[in-house]
Amino acid sequence: MTEKKRLVVIGNGMAPGRVLERLFEAAPDAYDVTIFNAEPRVNYDRIMLSPVLSGEKTYEDIIIHDDDWYAARGITLHQGKRITGIDRDAKRVTAEDGTAAHYDTLLIATGSNPFVIPVPGHDLEGVVTYRDLEDVEKMISAAKPGGRRAVVIGGGLLGLEAAAGLAMRGMRVTVIHLSETLMERQLDPAAGYLLEKAIATRGIEVITKANTEAISGDTHVTGVRLKDGREIPADMVVMAVGIRPSTGLAKEAGLDAGRGILVDDTLRTSDPDVFAVGECVEHRGTCYGLVAPLYEMAAVIADQLTGGTRTYQGSVTSTKLKVTGINLFSAGDFADGEDREDIVLRDAASGVYKRLVLKQNKVQGVVLYGDTADGAWYFQMLKDQADVADLRDTLIFGQAFAGASPLDPTAAVAALPADAEICGCNGVCKGQIEQAISEKKLSSIDEVRAHTKASASCGTCSGLVEQLLKLTLGDAYNPLAVQAMCGCTRLGHDDVRRLIKAKALKTIPAVMQELEWSTPNGCAKCRPALNYYLVADWPEEYEDDFQSRFINERAHANIQKDGTYSVVPRMWGGQTSAAELRAIADVVDKFEIPAVKVTGGQRIDMLGIRKEDLPAVWADLGKAGFVSGHAYAKGLRTVKTCVGTDWCRFGTQDSTGFGVRIEKFMWGSWTPAKVKMAVSGCPRNCAEATCKDVGVVCVDSGYEIHFAGAAGLDIKGTEVLTLVASEDDALEHIVALVQMYRETGHYLERIYKWAKRLGLDTVRAQIVDDPQGRKAYFDRFVVSQKFAQVDPWAERAKPEPTQGHVSEFRHFEPKPPSAPARTLEPAQ
Amino acid sequence: MSGDYVPVGRLDDIPPLGGRCVKTPRGPVGVFRTEDDRVFAVDNRCPHRGGPLSEGIVHGAFVTCPLHNAVISLETGELAGPDVGRVATIPVRVVDGEIQIAIPAEIPRDPVPGAPAAALPKTAARRVAPKESV
Numbered sequence: 001m002t003e004k005k006r007l008v009v010i011g012n013g014m015a016p017g018r019v020l021e022r023l024f025e026a027a028p029d030a031y032d033v034t035i036f037n038a039e040p041r042v043n044y045d046r047i048m049l050s051p052v053l054s055g056e057k058t059y060e061d062i063i064i065h066d067d068d069w070y071a072a073r074g075i076t077l078h079q080g081k082r083i084t085g086i087d088r089d090a091k092r093v094t095a096e097d098g099t100a101a102h103y104d105t106l107l108i109a110t111g112s113n114p115f116v117i118p119v120p121g122h123d124l125e126g127v128v129t130y131r132d133l134e135d136v137e138k139m140i141s142a143a144k145p146g147g148r149r150a151v152v153i154g155g156g157l158l159g160l161e162a163a164a165g166l167a168m169r170g171m172r173v174t175v176i177h178l179s180e181t182l183m184e185r186q187l188d189p190a191a192g193y194l195l196e197k198a199i200a201t202r203g204i205e206v207i208t209k210a211n212t213e214a215i216s217g218d219t220h221v222t223g224v225r226l227k228d229g230r231e232i233p234a235d236m237v238v239m240a241v242g243i244r245p246s247t248g249l250a251k252e253a254g255l256d257a258g259r260g261i262l263v264d265d266t267l268r269t270s271d272p273d274v275f276a277v278g279e280c281v282e283h284r285g286t287c288y289g290l291v292a293p294l295y296e297m298a299a300v301i302a303d304q305l306t307g308g309t310r311t312y313q314g315s316v317t318s319t320k321l322k323v324t325g326i327n328l329f330s331a332g333d334f335a336d337g338e339d340r341e342d343i344v345l346r347d348a349a350s351g352v353y354k355r356l357v358l359k360q361n362k363v364q365g366v367v368l369y370g371d372t373a374d375g376a377w378y379f380q381m382l383k384d385q386a387d388v389a390d391l392r393d394t395l396i397f398g399q400a401f402a403g404a405s406p407l408d409p410t411a412a413v414a415a416l417p418a419d420a421e422i423c424g425c426n427g428v429c430k431g432q433i434e435q436a437i438s439e440k441k442l443s444s445i446d447e448v449r450a451h452t453k454a455s456a457s458c459g460t461c462s463g464l465v466e467q468l469l470k471l472t473l474g475d476a477y478n479p480l481a482v483q484a485m486c487g488c489t490r491l492g493h494d495d496v497r498r499l500i501k502a503k504a505l506k507t508i509p510a511v512m513q514e515l516e517w518s519t520p521n522g523c524a525k526c527r528p529a530l531n532y533y534l535v536a537d538w539p540e541e542y543e544d545d546f547q548s549r550f551i552n553e554r555a556h557a558n559i560q561k562d563g564t565y566s567v568v569p570r571m572w573g574g575q576t577s578a579a580e581l582r583a584i585a586d587v588v589d590k591f592e593i594p595a596v597k598v599t600g601g602q603r604i605d606m607l608g609i610r611k612e613d614l615p616a617v618w619a620d621l622g623k624a625g626f627v628s629g630h631a632y633a634k635g636l637r638t639v640k641t642c643v644g645t646d647w648c649r650f651g652t653q654d655s656t657g658f659g660v661r662i663e664k665f666m667w668g669s670w671t672p673a674k675v676k677m678a679v680s681g682c683p684r685n686c687a688e689a690t691c692k693d694v695g696v697v698c699v700d701s702g703y704e705i706h707f708a709g710a711a712g713l714d715i716k717g718t719e720v721l722t723l724v725a726s727e728d729d730a731l732e733h734i735v736a737l738v739q740m741y742r743e744t745g746h747y748l749e750r751i752y753k754w755a756k757r758l759g760l761d762t763v764r765a766q767i768v769d770d771p772q773g774r775k776a777y778f779d780r781f782v783v784s785q786k787f788a789q790v791d792p793w794a795e796r797a798k799p800e801p802t803q804g805h806v807s808e809f810r811h812f813e814p815k816p817p818s819a820p821a822r823t824l825e826p827a828q
Numbered sequence: 829m830s831g832d833y834v835p836v837g838r839l840d841d842i843p844p845l846g847g848r849c850v851k852t853p854r855g856p857v858g859v860f861r862t863e864d865d866r867v868f869a870v871d872n873r874c875p876h877r878g879g880p881l882s883e884g885i886v887h888g889a890f891v892t893c894p895l896h897n898a899v900i901s902l903e904t905g906e907l908a909g910p911d912v913g914r915v916a917t918i919p920v921r922v923v924d925g926e927i928q929i930a931i932p933a934e935i936p937r938d939p940v941p942g943a944p945a946a947a948l949p950k951t952a953a954r955r956v957a958p959k960e961s962v
Contacts, residue, residue, distance in 0.1 A: 519887065520863065523899075547845040548845075550894065554883075559883060559894055561877065561895065611883075805843045807837075807848065813850065
């Protein structure tokens with residue numbers, strides 16, 4: 001194996017983050033990567049700083065790569081170390097603290113610096129820029145509600161988002177803008193005017209044509225003075241007038257630079273071993289400050305680094321304003337010109353404005369305000385330079401009209417070509433999303449985000465992604481599919497199970513702490529679920545929390561409507577004997593048990609037992625050799641059998657013996673919901689195995705294993721898992737299946753629902769087609785049984801049980817006030 | 829009427845987030861211990877179908893009935909959520925690790941099992957903050 005090449009990255013923003021993501025996807029072992037980051041933190045999503053400022057998200061929400069991500073890829077990340085020199089001859093970079101690193105390939109991603117207008121007072125305390133998390137933290141701490149005033153200089157994208165965020169934080173905000181209308185680089189005057197009105201309704205004052213003369217104050221900002229003499233009081237001034245590519249380091253190293261570091265179409269600088277990416281770059285005369293082009297560059301660099309030939313041709317960008325409640329889309333160029341034609345739609349009453357700029361029947365620019373649903377459609381035409389002559393008459397009414405299709409909200413998305421970009425932030429196109437949905441069987445927007453990153457950043461395309469889900473899945477798409485476990489958390493069962501393993505959470509308090517439960521100790525829905533997940537996932541370590549179990553599992557008996565209990569002793573495979581029946585009869589007499597009944601699972605149920613009698617009942621049953629039948633448990637209940645080859649003239653295998661064997665092997669195991677099984681000795685199926693959670697139908701050639709049946713709230717015949725020749729094989733398959741269910745089931749989810757959720761093929765693939773995986777499941781079940789096969793009855797019939805609480809079966813009894821306190825005794 | 833408090837058991841006899849039933853002539857009383865060692869006592873019969881509340885799962889200052897999952901505030905006795913109804917709360921305190929509840933002084937020594945659900949006197953139905961937790 002050849003030695004890994006050394007890649008050193010200067011800067012750890014979104015562009016290099018994306019380069020590394022793509023690089024490690026394509027060639028995980030090609031490079032040893034070292035990152036120097038001047039900021040003392042991991043890679044986060046700068047696009048999302050606005051929601052952090054407004055309080056809609058936190059820093060943790062916007063982390064892209066956490067420490068584990070770097071660790072898993074063996075990346076050395078120097079946080080808070082600023083590179084001060086690049087020695088291209090020695091191929092070495094040095095940080096200000098002296099840390100040095102050699103490279104074979106260098107990637108410069110120094111980004112940009114906010115531009116600060118050099119007016120008097122620009123260095124006063126209270127003047128901040130809007131660039132990184134430090135800036136946001138400064139603004140948040142300055143934004144005390146109650147009359148504190150902020151002035152934002154610059155009415156572009158960033159300035160307006162900052163203004164909206166500060167207003168949401170309770171500040172009185174004034175936006176000062178040099179031009180006549182807001183966002184004049186992205187919007188035409190009409191849309192700029194509508195935007196100004198919308199901003200004003202949020203209580204933000206907008207002053208256009210305003211030229212800042214000075215920032216007033218002695219040591220701290222007190223206001224902003226305009227050239228026309230107006231003075232606007234301020235406790236904080238945010239400079240958001242633009243960015244400058246950060247090129248100093250590259251220039252000092254002798255690399256060619258103009259406004260930005262000059263790169264060719266392979267994104268190499270004037271030194272072929274040095275790449276540059278992101279906002280620090282100048283490509284074909286253009287510098288970019290939006291995320292989509294940076295990501296397009298990143299994909300090209302990752303390809304080049306792995307020997308590919310992709311090139312970067314420049315980007316056409318579109319803009320969306322991330323201010324809640326304002327819908328704004330713009331792309332391309334809409335300067336007036338003789339060869340240009342406008343198509344404009346205005347609906348003043350509903351605040352809609354749409355403008356398309358065409359040149360020779362090709363879209364050059366798009367501005368949409370108020371209704372941005374067709375933004376992606378127009379943007380695609382713009383990028384493709386498609387001829388719109390045929391659509392022209394109705395083009396402005398949008399895609400639904402153009403297609404003459406009914407006003408189905410998904411029609412617009414349906415008509416997009418597969419390479420149409422849906423998520424601009426992450427560069428994900430329609431085809432990728434559709435493919436992921438069908439191949440990976442995704443059913444929720446969260447899953448799509450996890451697999452494709454579409455709508456995972458700014459989220460403005462969430463609607464489109466949902467429509468794609470709906471289109472791809474049809475009626476099977478249920479937007480409410482991922483439900484929180486209960487009111488104590490926003491996480492669903494899958495997330496909780498995954499995080500318990502990933503974060504190695506081993507107690508209920510640890511789960512609630514780490515997963516940010518909203519209640520002090522959960523509720524009757526989540527506590528039993530968590531207790532089960534921990535029992536199942538950490539059998540050797542977890543100490544069962546009995547106060548988190550339903551009373552049936554705490555008392556090891558079934559509570560009845562009058563508060564008494566019923567007790568069911570285990571009868572292996574439904575077989576019993578005279579001695580057992582005699583013992584049961586004696587117990588019934590001794591404790592005056594009012595009712596005795598045969599159950600549907602081939603057992604005997606004794607009903608109406610007082611709680612305080614339970615330990616004595618168990619002690620007597622235990623003497624006769626009985627153990628608990630777990631008729632109360634979310635666990636293995638019963639294995640029904642027919643008499644098989646022992647007696648039956650049709651029997652093909654020893655169904656009774658096999659049922660007993662399964663039950664003795666699996667009893668005591670906890671499962672997400674109850675598990676009922678049966679073994680029938682021939683296809684006549686007297687044990688009714690084909691409506692059980694797991695069933696076996698014996699045939700001449702072996703054992704047909706069934707699963708996912710139901711005969712309760714729902715009626716459902718089983719599915720065939722497979723046919724195996726020997727009893728040993730059958731046992732291994734059954735045990736592995738149940739273990740898979742134990743590891744992936746949701747609490748209270750029966751096997752038929754679990755199998756439907758995972759897909760029958762997924763279950764078959766893991767249990768039937770993968771012998772090693774099956775064996776691993778089997779082995780894990782065996783390990784967990786070491787800790788599970790303790791008879792709870794024997795345990796609790798002891799004078800001082802080691803499981804559960806000593807006084808569980810004692811009632812309290814009031815004593816006269818004069819009586820001295822004494823230890824409680826069991827009540828009669 | 830503080831003399832009416834009678835000892836019923838020790839705090840240690842109830843695990844945190846647990847409950848126990850006290851049989852009294854007036855009917856069963858549920859005594860509960862929260863995670864932070866506060867102690868509450870309420871009429872043990874769920875207003876829904878009479879389920880034994882002391883057998884339920886305790887969470888925060890609530891208990892969920894074991895029969896049909898009604899959730900009852902131990903502080904007020906009220907049913908939580910959309911359900912309407914309440915159980916009587918019983919004055920309770922902890923003295924030197926001993927749980928005491930306030931029921932009438934003249935208790936017959938022989939509790940009547942399954943005594944009919946007599947209405948609680950109004951004075952006993954008020955909420956009393958638990959005291960002197962250990």
